[in-house]
Amino acid sequence: MDLAATLGPVTLRSPIVAASGTVGSVVDFAGAGDFSVYGAAVAKSVSTDPWPGRDMPRLSSSGEGMLNAIGIQNPGIEEWAQRIGPRIGDVPVPVWGSTVGHDAEGFAEVAAGLEGAGVAAIEVNLSCPNLDGGHLFALDPDASAEVVSAVRSVTSLPIGAKLSPNAVDIVEIAASVKEAGADWVVLTNTVWGAGFDVQTRRPKLRSVVGGYSGAPMKAIAMRCVWETAQALPEFPILGCGGVRTGDDVVEYLLAGASAVAIGTAHFAEPRIGGRIIKQLERYMARNGISRVEELVGAAEPW
Numbered sequence: 001m002d003l004a005a006t007l008g009p010v011t012l013r014s015p016i017v018a019a020s021g022t023v024g025s026v027v028d029f030a031g032a033g034d035f036s037v038y039g040a041a042v043a044k045s046v047s048t049d050p051w052p053g054r055d056m057p058r059l060s061s062s063g064e065g066m067l068n069a070i071g072i073q074n075p076g077i078e079e080w081a082q083r084i085g086p087r088i089g090d091v092p093v094p095v096w097g098s099t100v101g102h103d104a105e106g107f108a109e110v111a112a113g114l115e116g117a118g119v120a121a122i123e124v125n126l127s128c129p130n131l132d133g134g135h136l137f138a139l140d141p142d143a144s145a146e147v148v149s150a151v152r153s154v155t156s157l158p159i160g161a162k163l164s165p166n167a168v169d170i171v172e173i174a175a176s177v178k179e180a181g182a183d184w185v186v187l188t189n190t191v192w193g194a195g196f197d198v199q200t201r202r203p204k205l206r207s208v209v210g211g212y213s214g215a216p217m218k219a220i221a222m223r224c225v226w227e228t229a230q231a232l233p234e235f236p237i238l239g240c241g242g243v244r245t246g247d248d249v250v251e252y253l254l255a256g257a258s259a260v261a262i263g264t265a266h267f268a269e270p271r272i273g274g275r276i277i278k279q280l281e282r283y284m285a286r287n288g289i290s291r292v293e294e295l296v297g298a299a300e301p302w
C-alpha cells in the first residue's frame with residue numbers, strides 16, 4: 001500500500017501532518033507522540049521577539065470542540081533556533097517551522113531564522129485568531145500576498161500559507177497567496193468562537209473571543225477545501241480541522257486535499273497518528289485502493 005502524498009514540491013511518506021501549536025516544538029513532543037507515521041510535523045508558530053501569550057484562562061472545552069486564546073506564546077526566533085534547531089535532526093519526522101508576526105518584515109525575518117535552524121518547510125500563519133486587535137492577515141488578499149511575497153524572497157524552502165475559515169471569500173485569499181509564491185495552502189486554522197460559564201457568568205476565555213477547533217470544525221474547514229480545490233485545482237491543499245479518524249482523513253482527500261493535518265485531537269490522544277494510519281489502511285484495503293493519491297479529489301458527483 002502506497003501512503004505517499006504530494007504537496008507541490010514536497011513528497012510526504014504519509015498523508016498525515018501534525019498541526020502547528022498542538023505538538024509543541026515537535027522536538028519536545030517526540031517522547032509522547034508517534035511521529036514515525038506522520039509525513040511531517042509543524043512546530044508552534046514563532047515570532048521575531050518573545051511573545052508572552054494571553055492571560056489565563058486561555059483554554060476551554062465547548063461542546064465537542066476546544067476554545068483557545070494562547071496568543072502564540074513563544075520564545076522568539078533567536079532562542080527557538082538555539083534551543084530547538086540542534087535537536088531537529090533527532091526526531092523521526094520532517095519538522096516544519098511556522099512563522100507569525102505583526103508585519104511582512106517580521107514574518108520574513110522569522111522565516112529566515114527557521115531555515116537557518118534546519119526546518120524542512122515553512123508555514124506562514126496568516127490566520128492566528130489571537131493577535132491583539134483581532135487583526136487577521138488572512139481576511140485580506142493584499143495583506144496576505146504581501147506577507148507571502150516577503151517570506152518567499154528570503155527562503156528557497158517550500159512554503160504553505162495557512163488561511164482562516166473566517167475569510168469571506170476563501171478562494172480569493174488562496175488565489176492571492178498562490179500568486180505571491182506559496183507552494184500550498186493550509187485550510188484551515190481555527191474559527192473565531194466564544195463561550196460563557198453559566199455559573200460564574202464569565203467568559204470561558206479571558207479574551208472572550210478565541211479560536212475554536214476540534215471535531216465541530218471539520219465541516220467548516222471541509223467547505224474551504226472543497227471550494228478552493230474546485231476553483232484552483234492545481235494548487236495543493238493541506239486540509240486541517242476536526243480530524244479524529246481515518247475516515248476523516250479520507251473525507252478531506254475526497255474533497256480535494258492532498259494531505260491532512262491533525263491538531264486538537266493530539267491533546268486527548270497524543271499517539272493518535274498510529275491509529276489513524278491503521279484506519280486509513282483498512283479503508284484502502286476494503287475499497288481496493290493501493291495509493292493514497294487515488295483518493296485526492298475523488299468525490300463522486302450526485
Ligand SMILES: Cc1cc2nc3c(=O)[nH]c(=O)nc-3n(C[C@H](O)[C@H](O)[C@H](O)COP(=O)(O)O)c2cc1C
Nearest residue numbers: 019020021045068125188189213214241242263264
Ligand atoms: C491550543 C492550540 C494552539 C494552536 N497554535 C497554533 C499555532 O501556533 N500556529 C498555527 O498555525 N496554528 C495553531 N493552532 C491551530 C491548529 O494548528 C489547527 O489549524 C486548528 O486547531 C484546526 O485543527 P484541529 O481541529 O484538528 O485542531 C492551534 C490550535 C490549538 C487548539
